[in-house]
Amino acid sequence: MKKLLVSAIVLLTALSHAANATSAAISDDETAQVTKSITAWGCDGGVIFKSPSGEFEVEDATCNGGTYKIELGPDFVVTSIELE
Numbered sequence: 001m002k003k004l005l006v007s008a009i010v011l012l013t014a015l016s017h018a019a020n021a022t023s024a025a026i027s028d029d030e031t032a033q034v035t036k037s038i039t040a041w042g043c044d045g046g047v048i049f050k051s052p053s054g055e056f057e058v059e060d061a062t063c064n065g066g067t068y069k070i071e072l073g074p075d076f077v078v079t080s081i082e083l084e
Helices: 002-017 028-040
Strands: 045-052 057-061 068-070 078-083
Touching: 028 045, 028 057, 028 068
Parallel strands: none
Antiparallel strands: 045 057, 057 068, 068 078
């Protein structure tokens, strides 16, 4: 289980660094916090984006077999989960 979580974090970090130029840089700690928050909701995977205002968005996260867009505040609290 730990290997899976570490692999997911590494993947999310790699994908987040490939995000478009309008996305702010995401630190390893922020990636870990976002991953922890979405995992608590039963979700994993996806691509993390950070807005200049400090809010986060995870696109293409998998939750209960569906694909979702998840939004989190700067405090890493999930504010929105939308089916894509």
